[in-house]
Amino acid sequence: MQLQAFDEASRVRLMELLDAKSEHHNTMRCDEVQAFMMALLSGPDALNPNDWLPEVLGDESLFDAKERTEIERLVIGLAADLRIKLSKKMLPDLWLYEDAASNPDIYTWCNAYLYALDIVPTDWFEAVDQEEFEDLFYPIMALGGIYDEERNGEIILHLTEKELAQLESELPHVLLDIYWYWQAIINKPQTVRREGDKTGRNDPCPCGSGKKYKACCNK
Secondary structure, rough: OOOOOOOHHHHHHHHHHHHHHOOOOOOOOHHHHHHHHHHHHOOOOOOHHHHHHHHHHHHHHHHHHHHHHHHHHHHHHHHHHHHHEEEEEEEOOOOOOOOOOOOOOOOHHHHOOOHHHHHOOOHHHHHHHHHHHHHHHHHHHHOHHHHHEEOOOOOOOOOOOHHHHHHHHHHHHHHHHHHHHHHHHOOOOOOOOOOOOOOOOOEEOOOOOOOEHHHHOOO
């Protein structure tokens, strides 16, 4: 499949293909696709269309073969564009729709991001197991309503408008940080293990010279 640059026309076309069906079916909206794919490409697991395309489409029978192929091509282009920008340490420009109150629908965006973590093979938090990594997810979880659940009749976390605004401003930064946190882990140099016993200084040199190791290669 030939990869084309993802531009505004590509985004509009993806919206045309997905958004109308998302109103009455489990198809993802375009903003959800961006969040979902950003999470997938940030982690350690390979991006396989067989895994993510059914999630994007919701019900594959809603689309004909040509539409499915076009959606796959557009989403691959979107993911490539996101990866390039994140790799250049550019803050992501989030596609935020309006909610019922005409405010940016960050709730839906964050939930789509978190949903990706539920379908990947790797348990991110178990794999990393570092508190500072988990802390990066606080804005995503808070804005995604994870702490809105009630415990003993009380909402777990109350956030003021000022606190919510602060979390919203932090969101692009933590998304970039999460990407780079994983990059540091994925690209961490591997320790080379020595095969066999360590050569002593008074042992014959393994190079075959007949000299003691200390007088040959250990100089």
